[in-house]
Amino acid sequence: MTVESVLPLTGSRCSSCGNVAYPAAAGCQRCGSSDLASVELARWGTVWAHTVQRFAPKSPPYVPPAEGFTPFAVGYVELPDGVKVEAVLEATTVDEPAELADARVTLVATEPVPRFATEAWLSSRSAAEEVGPR
Amino acid sequence: MTVESVLPLTGSRCSSCGNVAYPAAAGCQRCGSSDLASVELARWGTVWAHTVQRFAPKSPPYVPPAEGFTPFAVGYVELPDGVKVEAVLEATTVDEPAELADARVTLVATEPVPRFATEAWLSSRSAAEEVGPR
Amino acid sequence: MSLDVSIIGAGLSRFGRQPGVTGRQLAVQAIHAALADAGIAWPDVQVAFGGSDGAGLADTLVAELGLTGIPFTNVKNGCATGGSALVGAVNAVRSGAAEIALAVGFDKHPRGAFDPRPEDWGLPTGYGEAGLMVTTQFFAVKIARYLREHGIDESALAKVAAKAYRNGSLNPNAWRQEPMSEEQITGAAMVNDPLTQYMFCSPGEGGAAIVVASPAAAKRLGARAVKLLAVAPRTRAFGSFEVFSPSIQGDGIPPSVSTDASRAAFEQAGVGPDDIDVAQLQDTESGAEIMHLAECGFCEHGEQEKWIAAGETEISGRLPVNTDGGCIANGEPIGASGLRQVHEIVTQLRGEAGDRQVPGSPRLGFTHVYGAPGISACTVLGV
Amino acid sequence: MSLDVSIIGAGLSRFGRQPGVTGRQLAVQAIHAALADAGIAWPDVQVAFGGSDGAGLADTLVAELGLTGIPFTNVKNGCATGGSALVGAVNAVRSGAAEIALAVGFDKHPRGAFDPRPEDWGLPTGYGEAGLMVTTQFFAVKIARYLREHGIDESALAKVAAKAYRNGSLNPNAWRQEPMSEEQITGAAMVNDPLTQYMFCSPGEGGAAIVVASPAAAKRLGARAVKLLAVAPRTRAFGSFEVFSPSIQGDGIPPSVSTDASRAAFEQAGVGPDDIDVAQLQDTESGAEIMHLAECGFCEHGEQEKWIAAGETEISGRLPVNTDGGCIANGEPIGASGLRQVHEIVTQLRGEAGDRQVPGSPRLGFTHVYGAPGISACTVLGV
Ligand SMILES: [Zn+2]
Numbered sequence A, B: 001m002t003v004e005s006v007l008p009l010t011g012s013r014c015s016s017c018g019n020v021a022y023p024a025a026a027g028c029q030r031c032g033s034s035d036l037a038s039v040e041l042a043r044w045g046t047v048w049a050h051t052v053q054r055f056a057p058k059s060p061p062y063v064p065p066a067e068g069f070t071p072f073a074v075g076y077v078e079l080p081d082g083v084k085v086e087a088v089l090e091a092t093t094v095d096e097p098a099e100l101a102d103a104r105v106t107l108v109a110t111e112p113v114p115r116f117a118t119e120a121w122l123s124s125r126s127a128a129e130e131v132g133p134r
Numbered sequence C, D: 001m002s003l004d005v006s007i008i009g010a011g012l013s014r015f016g017r018q019p020g021v022t023g024r025q026l027a028v029q030a031i032h033a034a035l036a037d038a039g040i041a042w043p044d045v046q047v048a049f050g051g052s053d054g055a056g057l058a059d060t061l062v063a064e065l066g067l068t069g070i071p072f073t074n075v076k077n078g079c080a081t082g083g084s085a086l087v088g089a090v091n092a093v094r095s096g097a098a099e100i101a102l103a104v105g106f107d108k109h110p111r112g113a114f115d116p117r118p119e120d121w122g123l124p125t126g127y128g129e130a131g132l133m134v135t136t137q138f139f140a141v142k143i144a145r146y147l148r149e150h151g152i153d154e155s156a157l158a159k160v161a162a163k164a165y166r167n168g169s170l171n172p173n174a175w176r177q178e179p180m181s182e183e184q185i186t187g188a189a190m191v192n193d194p195l196t197q198y199m200f201c202s203p204g205e206g207g208a209a210i211v212v213a214s215p216a217a218a219k220r221l222g223a224r225a226v227k228l229l230a231v232a233p234r235t236r237a238f239g240s241f242e243v244f245s246p247s248i249q250g251d252g253i254p255p256s257v258s259t260d261a262s263r264a265a266f267e268q269a270g271v272g273p274d275d276i277d278v279a280q281l282q283d284t285e286s287g288a289e290i291m292h293l294a295e296c297g298f299c300e301h302g303e304q305e306k307w308i309a310a311g312e313t314e315i316s317g318r319l320p321v322n323t324d325g326g327c328i329a330n331g332e333p334i335g336a337s338g339l340r341q342v343h344e345i346v347t348q349l350r351g352e353a354g355d356r357q358v359p360g361s362p363r364l365g366f367t368h369v370y371g372a373p374g375i376s377a378c379t380v381l382g383v
């Protein structure tokens, strides 16, 4: 997986008032218009706020990763499009809030939910790929 | 099973206004009092109104008899205690409404729901027992 | 009435099966239709009341309508959901809390819905095992007793159902638009004697919305307003006979909550049943329409057979009943039916009912719903 | 206010786990307590409004209370259920439809309730798979942002929770009656940073009922009446931040529905936040109480740390908050909490709060609930 291969998130923009919604909406929450157009959202943004999920959510519906549950960060990423998107946040550690606070993050997955990663996580990941098997 | 071995239905009587409820109630629907005493209801009454269940109710919750579903009569039996009790009605045939209309019926079962039988059904049943194996 | 409240807008979604369309979407369609009918926009609505029986909470509709911040009360009163929403809207206007208020009802029931669990009704599980948790049994027992007590012939049941399908065929928004003969109806599968399959309404889909306003707002908007002369919801009195009752308490003839609600509505409106030009009566099955005619005071108990034979409840008759085809032709989306009735009366009183228009410019209309666990709501409308 | 409406009776069931007692029974207990407090009987009630989130329909309570035939509207507005019921009761009295009206709220949530399904919230199922359908995440994200934005130290969270348990220990009807130290609270399991287990309320059990009356009825009954100076429910404005939002739309700081509802309540009552002597604020977790203090206008954003350090929100402080222990000590039976708050303010304004009585004869009180999907309801009460 490369960052470039990730499809962008698709939202909608209101033709009447310009408001951007994610996911794509049927009616505009700002002005009530139903004249909305599909729009691709930016692949990067800034962490607006976050927390850490410390315990495994109830399964179902939660599907833990194959290697088992580990605490993960979750929060809202403010995009330049004018909307804050809820996302799982990838960081090298969730125990150092400073890595995520106001951090610039990049979209790394859109399914099952948006997923953004910090610069530090992306660097550590590409470093790991360089030393890994080819 | 003999008719005499059937436990009577247990209801409640309001100590304030005398209203009889079935099943036993926590509060009196007539006067709102919660001073209620347990009362054994009469084992016979008169069919107030009835219909026939022509198709098998959905299972679950319905549990059809071992021999399979056959249409059965259901209705309300007016007891001398001053309450009309919903019950399955045993009749020799459900296709002749006259057998059940205003008929005097006798309690033959209390579980899973009250069950009353017509005189004709009771006679045919005791006749069957007389010719059956001992 | 302390303050005249008017209906300034009425709207419906389509009724009947609409795969892929959610109940909430049907509600939004109905609201947009009602707003357009009133000539207003969503931000003009100052307070809203609404609900469904099984298709979601009405206040979540604001996500599609626009987040204007208004109070939005979710109500949930079974068949009286529309009536309760309308009372909320009317009281809000009368109390001075708002000038323009909305009531909305909607539902989308899957095929064969209404599978009640004994525990939800406070009954032992044995009632389910024994096959007694079947709503149609209640209607059959009640009408069987009624026909016998008042000497009405069973043929009246098919006549009423045939009228419903006939009226539905004149209503482009109805679910069932094919007329059906009395023979087809009588010959259909018997569900619970004396009621056959085609005498019952089916769980359905639809949304209905009504906009009410204070006299000042109605005047300002120049609306084709219909006066809401009364709206009266009631719960059952002691001794009544209701669905899923393990017993009927008390002696004598069970009282009817429909009688209580209709009397309260007529008293509020200051008119009587004889003054009504067109009525919508709850017709969960055709026997219900027959009983409700008398329970609501339009005729004496037992007179119905004569009325029906003489065509008095037809669109051309003395008291046209269920001119849009009622629940039998429109289906029963529980949350929507009460306001669908109000929509139909508004349409008739405005003279906009097209092929099913009651002749002679009707001036007073009446609506009635009845449902579990023994509730009724009636309205009187006038122009 | 067109017409002063008074609270003439307030009643609670016990709160906290009560195995074998149904939610409907808790509601009946609360209603009987409220009727006794008002010195009236059930047949005196002319109209009723009520609901629960998951413990049944309020109108079915008439089977135990007595079948008096009154209109009974079921409302279902999450945490604002009590507020919506109260508005219904007040509008019914103000519109002249009734002189004495009842509002009731109740619930009985199983342990670990509140398991939301994405589809019920209009979200793709992926949100459940990914572990994002967790309500506590919302509260944590909101308070984390808030503390950082306004420079408030996390220690305030434990201080507020400790006050809740301390006040609960003075309330014989509270679920949690054991005081808990700030150290215990901070040291408990972290749920979602910065919130530990003991900072949250738990799904609970309880019922609460309020009887309101017209001035004439209150006078006739010689009631120890408390005036209901305002009751204001609101839905969220555009751009607000709510639980289970896949996004927050719009730029800038999200608006608060609590701010809208509290402003509307203060405007109706003709008083300001500074005039309030005792307040109940939604405390789903201790951070919520901190934010709601400012959102409802009692202090500036960021001032809370100073307030809390100075003990201003203690029973002995400038503005005692959640004097009965709030949701943290009483648990959260969703349908009941709003009216529990009103019951507590009535008790305080009457000077009947015993060990937790606010000194100095408080004369004006305030209640506030907040919940999904972005609703708030506030009241102002006075003697
Ligand atoms: Zn827009």
Ligand SMILES: [Zn+2]
Residues within 6 Å of the ligand: B014, B015, B016, B017, B018, B019, B028, B029, B030, B031, B032, B033
């Ligand atoms: Zn009694």
